[in-house]
Amino acid sequence: xxxxxxxxxxxxxxxxxxxxxxxxxxxxxxxxxxxxxxxxxxxxxxxxxxxxxxxxxxxxxxxxxxxxxxxxxxxxxxxxxxxxxxxxxxxxxxxxxxxxxxxxxxxxxxxxxxxxxxxxxxxxxxxxxxxxxxxxxx
Amino acid sequence: xxxxxxxxxxxxxxxxxxxxxxxxxxxxxxxxxxxxxxxxxxxxxxxxxxxxxxxxxxxxxxxxxxxxxxxxxxxxxxxxxxxxxxxxxxxxxxxxxxxxxxxxxxxxxxxxxxxxxxxxxxxxxxxxxxxxxxxxx
Numbered sequence: 001x002x003x004x005x006x007x008x009x010x011x012x013x014x015x016x017x018x019x020x021x022x023x024x025x026x027x028x029x030x031x032x033x034x035x036x037x038x039x040x041x042x043x044x045x046x047x048x049x050x051x052x053x054x055x056x057x058x059x060x061x062x063x064x065x066x067x068x069x070x071x072x073x074x075x076x077x078x079x080x081x082x083x084x085x086x087x088x089x090x091x092x093x094x095x096x097x098x099x100x101x102x103x104x105x106x107x108x109x110x111x112x113x114x115x116x117x118x119x120x121x122x123x124x125x126x127x128x129x130x131x132x133x134x135x136x137x138x
Numbered sequence: 139x140x141x142x143x144x145x146x147x148x149x150x151x152x153x154x155x156x157x158x159x160x161x162x163x164x165x166x167x168x169x170x171x172x173x174x175x176x177x178x179x180x181x182x183x184x185x186x187x188x189x190x191x192x193x194x195x196x197x198x199x200x201x202x203x204x205x206x207x208x209x210x211x212x213x214x215x216x217x218x219x220x221x222x223x224x225x226x227x228x229x230x231x232x233x234x235x236x237x238x239x240x241x242x243x244x245x246x247x248x249x250x251x252x253x254x255x256x257x258x259x260x261x262x263x264x265x266x267x268x269x270x271x272x273x274x275x
Contacts, residue, residue: 001268001269001270001273002234002237002266002267002268002273003266003267003268003269004233004234004264004265004266005264005266005267006264007262007263007264008263009263053234053235053238056156056158056159056167057167057168057230057232058229058231058232058234058235059232059234060266063264
Protein backbone atom coordinates (compact mmCIF):
# COMPACT_ATOMS: atom_id res chain seq x y z
CA UNK A 1 0.00 0.00 0.00
CA UNK A 2 1.25 3.46 -0.86
CA UNK A 3 0.38 6.46 1.27
CA UNK A 4 1.17 10.01 0.20
CA UNK A 5 1.24 12.83 2.73
CA UNK A 6 1.33 16.52 2.04
CA UNK A 7 1.80 19.09 4.83
CA UNK A 8 0.24 22.56 4.86
CA UNK A 9 0.95 25.42 7.27
CA UNK A 10 -1.58 27.97 8.44
CA UNK A 11 -1.85 30.52 11.25
CA UNK A 12 -5.11 30.98 13.12
CA UNK A 13 -6.55 32.30 16.37
CA UNK A 14 -9.00 30.59 18.70
CA UNK A 15 -10.52 30.63 22.16
CA UNK A 16 -11.50 27.43 23.92
CA UNK A 17 -14.79 28.12 25.70
CA UNK A 18 -17.97 26.10 25.64
CA UNK A 19 -21.02 28.41 25.73
CA UNK A 20 -22.87 25.76 27.75
CA UNK A 21 -20.32 26.12 30.60
CA UNK A 22 -20.10 29.04 33.05
CA UNK A 23 -16.86 31.06 33.32
CA UNK A 24 -15.54 29.05 36.23
CA UNK A 25 -16.07 25.75 34.45
CA UNK A 26 -14.58 27.04 31.17
CA UNK A 27 -11.50 28.19 33.05
CA UNK A 28 -11.15 24.96 34.92
CA UNK A 29 -11.58 22.79 31.77
CA UNK A 30 -9.62 24.87 29.25
CA UNK A 31 -7.17 26.76 31.49
CA UNK A 32 -5.01 29.30 29.61
CA UNK A 33 -6.80 28.44 26.36
CA UNK A 34 -10.01 29.97 27.73
CA UNK A 35 -8.62 33.55 27.60
CA UNK A 36 -11.63 35.41 26.09
CA UNK A 37 -9.37 37.60 23.92
CA UNK A 38 -7.94 34.57 22.17
CA UNK A 39 -4.52 33.22 21.27
CA UNK A 40 -3.05 31.67 18.12
CA UNK A 41 -0.94 28.90 16.64
CA UNK A 42 0.99 28.01 13.52
CA UNK A 43 -0.80 24.81 12.65
CA UNK A 44 0.73 22.07 10.52
CA UNK A 45 -1.93 20.07 8.70
CA UNK A 46 -0.83 16.72 7.25
CA UNK A 47 -3.20 15.17 4.75
CA UNK A 48 -2.63 11.50 3.88
CA UNK A 49 -4.19 9.75 0.88
CA UNK A 50 -3.76 6.24 -0.45
CA UNK A 51 -4.19 4.66 -3.86
CA UNK A 52 -2.48 2.91 -6.73
CA UNK A 53 -0.05 5.20 -8.62
CA UNK A 54 -1.26 6.03 -12.14
CA UNK A 55 0.48 3.77 -14.68
CA UNK A 56 1.74 6.67 -16.78
CA UNK A 57 2.25 9.55 -14.37
CA UNK A 58 3.40 7.39 -11.45
CA UNK A 59 1.34 9.47 -9.02
CA UNK A 60 -1.23 8.48 -6.40
CA UNK A 61 -2.50 12.03 -6.73
CA UNK A 62 -1.14 15.11 -8.47
CA UNK A 63 0.13 17.26 -5.58
CA UNK A 64 -1.29 20.37 -7.27
CA UNK A 65 -4.77 18.78 -7.36
CA UNK A 66 -4.62 17.89 -3.67
CA UNK A 67 -3.30 21.38 -2.85
CA UNK A 68 -6.25 23.00 -4.64
CA UNK A 69 -8.78 20.81 -2.77
CA UNK A 70 -7.18 21.51 0.61
CA UNK A 71 -7.06 25.24 -0.14
CA UNK A 72 -10.68 25.38 -1.20
CA UNK A 73 -12.27 23.08 1.38
CA UNK A 74 -10.06 23.58 4.43
CA UNK A 75 -7.50 26.40 4.38
CA UNK A 76 -9.97 28.98 3.02
CA UNK A 77 -11.96 28.50 6.24
CA UNK A 78 -9.02 28.47 8.66
CA UNK A 79 -6.00 30.41 7.42
CA UNK A 80 -5.56 33.79 9.13
CA UNK A 81 -9.00 33.45 10.72
CA UNK A 82 -10.52 33.64 14.14
CA UNK A 83 -11.72 30.02 14.22
CA UNK A 84 -14.57 30.69 16.66
CA UNK A 85 -16.18 32.95 14.06
CA UNK A 86 -16.25 30.21 11.43
CA UNK A 87 -19.52 28.32 10.75
CA UNK A 88 -17.80 25.00 11.47
CA UNK A 89 -17.08 26.07 15.05
CA UNK A 90 -20.38 27.63 16.07
CA UNK A 91 -21.50 24.44 17.79
CA UNK A 92 -18.20 22.67 18.31
CA UNK A 93 -15.34 24.22 20.29
CA UNK A 94 -12.30 24.74 17.98
CA UNK A 95 -10.05 22.29 19.82
CA UNK A 96 -7.31 20.71 17.73
CA UNK A 97 -9.33 17.47 17.78
CA UNK A 98 -12.32 19.25 16.24
CA UNK A 99 -10.17 21.13 13.70
CA UNK A 100 -8.56 17.86 12.56
CA UNK A 101 -11.94 16.17 12.22
CA UNK A 102 -13.38 19.20 10.41
CA UNK A 103 -10.56 18.90 7.84
CA UNK A 104 -11.06 15.12 7.54
CA UNK A 105 -14.82 15.51 6.97
CA UNK A 106 -14.40 18.44 4.56
CA UNK A 107 -11.88 16.55 2.39
CA UNK A 108 -13.31 13.04 2.26
CA UNK A 109 -15.84 13.65 -0.52
CA UNK A 110 -13.81 16.05 -2.72
CA UNK A 111 -10.80 13.69 -2.64
CA UNK A 112 -13.02 10.73 -3.61
CA UNK A 113 -14.74 12.68 -6.38
CA UNK A 114 -11.88 14.66 -7.88
CA UNK A 115 -8.98 12.18 -7.59
CA UNK A 116 -8.51 8.44 -7.90
CA UNK A 117 -7.09 8.34 -4.35
CA UNK A 118 -8.82 7.88 -0.99
CA UNK A 119 -8.39 10.08 2.08
CA UNK A 120 -6.80 8.01 4.84
CA UNK A 121 -6.19 10.42 7.72
CA UNK A 122 -5.49 13.97 8.79
CA UNK A 123 -2.86 14.88 11.38
CA UNK A 124 -2.86 18.32 12.92
CA UNK A 125 0.17 19.68 14.70
CA UNK A 126 -0.95 22.50 17.01
CA UNK A 127 2.45 23.18 18.50
CA UNK A 128 5.66 21.23 18.10
CA UNK A 129 4.73 19.45 21.29
CA UNK A 130 1.26 18.17 20.48
CA UNK A 131 -0.53 16.69 17.53
CA UNK A 132 -3.91 15.12 16.81
CA UNK A 133 -5.02 12.53 14.27
CA UNK A 134 -8.38 11.83 12.74
CA UNK A 135 -9.17 8.97 10.35
CA UNK A 136 -7.82 5.45 9.91
CA UNK A 137 -5.24 4.29 12.46
CA UNK A 138 -1.70 3.64 11.29
CA UNK B 139 6.82 -7.15 18.76
CA UNK B 140 9.26 -4.25 18.56
CA UNK B 141 9.77 -1.70 15.79
CA UNK B 142 13.13 -0.18 15.00
CA UNK B 143 13.74 2.66 12.56
CA UNK B 144 16.84 4.04 10.94
CA UNK B 145 17.07 7.13 8.71
CA UNK B 146 19.49 7.94 5.91
CA UNK B 147 19.72 10.90 3.57
CA UNK B 148 20.79 10.86 -0.06
CA UNK B 149 20.93 13.47 -2.80
CA UNK B 150 19.94 12.66 -6.36
CA UNK B 151 18.99 14.34 -9.59
CA UNK B 152 16.06 13.22 -11.73
CA UNK B 153 13.53 14.13 -14.34
CA UNK B 154 10.02 12.80 -14.84
CA UNK B 155 9.55 11.11 -18.18
CA UNK B 156 7.58 8.19 -19.56
CA UNK B 157 9.23 6.50 -22.57
CA UNK B 158 5.92 5.99 -24.42
CA UNK B 159 5.31 9.74 -24.52
CA UNK B 160 6.87 12.29 -26.86
CA UNK B 161 9.13 15.01 -25.44
CA UNK B 162 6.27 17.46 -25.84
CA UNK B 163 3.73 15.20 -24.15
CA UNK B 164 6.16 14.52 -21.28
CA UNK B 165 6.59 18.23 -20.80
CA UNK B 166 2.84 18.84 -20.93
CA UNK B 167 2.07 16.15 -18.35
CA UNK B 168 4.95 16.64 -15.96
CA UNK B 169 5.54 20.39 -16.29
CA UNK B 170 8.66 21.70 -14.59
CA UNK B 171 9.39 18.23 -13.19
CA UNK B 172 10.18 17.05 -16.73
CA UNK B 173 13.38 19.11 -16.46
CA UNK B 174 16.33 17.75 -14.55
CA UNK B 175 16.13 18.79 -10.91
CA UNK B 176 17.23 17.31 -7.59
CA UNK B 177 16.28 16.52 -4.02
CA UNK B 178 17.76 15.72 -0.66
CA UNK B 179 15.80 12.58 0.09
CA UNK B 180 15.27 11.44 3.65
CA UNK B 181 14.53 7.75 3.97
CA UNK B 182 13.22 6.18 7.17
CA UNK B 183 13.23 2.41 7.26
CA UNK B 184 11.14 0.61 9.89
CA UNK B 185 11.64 -3.04 10.79
CA UNK B 186 9.52 -5.04 13.19
CA UNK B 187 10.15 -8.31 14.98
CA UNK B 188 10.91 -9.99 18.27
CA UNK B 189 14.24 -9.03 19.85
CA UNK B 190 16.70 -11.96 19.84
CA UNK B 191 16.66 -13.38 23.40
CA UNK B 192 20.47 -13.35 23.59
CA UNK B 193 21.40 -10.05 21.92
CA UNK B 194 18.22 -8.12 22.78
CA UNK B 195 18.14 -6.79 19.19
CA UNK B 196 15.58 -7.13 16.38
CA UNK B 197 18.47 -6.73 13.96
CA UNK B 198 21.96 -5.50 14.73
CA UNK B 199 21.96 -1.85 13.56
CA UNK B 200 25.46 -2.41 12.14
CA UNK B 201 23.97 -4.97 9.74
CA UNK B 202 21.10 -2.64 8.80
CA UNK B 203 23.57 0.18 8.11
CA UNK B 204 25.60 -2.11 5.81
CA UNK B 205 22.45 -3.03 3.86
CA UNK B 206 21.33 0.61 3.55
CA UNK B 207 24.79 1.65 2.40
CA UNK B 208 25.03 -1.09 -0.23
CA UNK B 209 21.43 -1.14 -1.50
CA UNK B 210 20.51 2.56 -1.32
CA UNK B 211 23.46 4.92 -0.79
CA UNK B 212 25.75 3.23 -3.33
CA UNK B 213 23.00 3.23 -5.97
CA UNK B 214 21.35 6.61 -5.44
CA UNK B 215 23.48 9.07 -3.50
CA UNK B 216 24.98 11.75 -5.75
CA UNK B 217 23.61 9.92 -8.79
CA UNK B 218 21.06 10.66 -11.47
CA UNK B 219 18.03 8.39 -10.99
CA UNK B 220 17.27 8.26 -14.72
CA UNK B 221 20.78 7.90 -16.15
CA UNK B 222 22.74 6.14 -13.40
CA UNK B 223 20.16 3.47 -12.50
CA UNK B 224 18.02 1.10 -14.59
CA UNK B 225 14.89 1.46 -12.43
CA UNK B 226 13.29 4.44 -14.16
CA UNK B 227 13.56 3.59 -17.83
CA UNK B 228 9.88 2.64 -18.01
CA UNK B 229 8.35 4.68 -15.19
CA UNK B 230 9.02 8.25 -14.01
CA UNK B 231 10.94 8.60 -10.70
CA UNK B 232 8.02 10.07 -8.76
CA UNK B 233 8.28 9.74 -4.97
CA UNK B 234 5.76 6.89 -5.23
CA UNK B 235 7.85 4.96 -7.78
CA UNK B 236 11.20 5.63 -6.08
CA UNK B 237 9.72 4.48 -2.76
CA UNK B 238 8.46 1.25 -4.35
CA UNK B 239 11.88 0.50 -5.85
CA UNK B 240 13.53 1.10 -2.46
CA UNK B 241 10.98 -1.08 -0.65
CA UNK B 242 11.64 -3.97 -3.04
CA UNK B 243 15.43 -3.63 -2.82
CA UNK B 244 15.33 -3.62 0.98
CA UNK B 245 12.78 -6.41 1.20
CA UNK B 246 15.08 -8.60 -0.87
CA UNK B 247 18.22 -7.66 1.06
CA UNK B 248 16.94 -7.88 4.65
CA UNK B 249 16.21 -11.05 6.65
CA UNK B 250 12.75 -12.35 5.77
CA UNK B 251 9.75 -10.76 7.45
CA UNK B 252 11.53 -7.82 9.10
CA UNK B 253 10.74 -4.90 6.78
CA UNK B 254 7.50 -3.22 7.87
CA UNK B 255 7.46 0.15 6.14
CA UNK B 256 9.56 2.86 4.59
CA UNK B 257 8.99 6.57 4.46
CA UNK B 258 10.60 8.57 1.66
CA UNK B 259 10.61 12.34 2.02
CA UNK B 260 11.84 14.29 -1.03
CA UNK B 261 10.61 17.64 0.28
CA UNK B 262 10.00 19.06 3.75
CA UNK B 263 6.23 19.03 3.23
CA UNK B 264 5.72 15.91 1.10
CA UNK B 265 6.42 12.25 1.81
CA UNK B 266 5.37 8.78 0.71
CA UNK B 267 5.08 5.63 2.79
CA UNK B 268 5.12 2.08 1.49
CA UNK B 269 3.59 -0.44 3.86
CA UNK B 270 3.07 -4.20 3.75
CA UNK B 271 4.66 -7.26 2.26
CA UNK B 272 2.45 -7.30 -0.87
CA UNK B 273 4.52 -4.31 -2.03
CA UNK B 274 7.52 -6.62 -2.32
CA UNK B 275 6.07 -8.46 -5.33
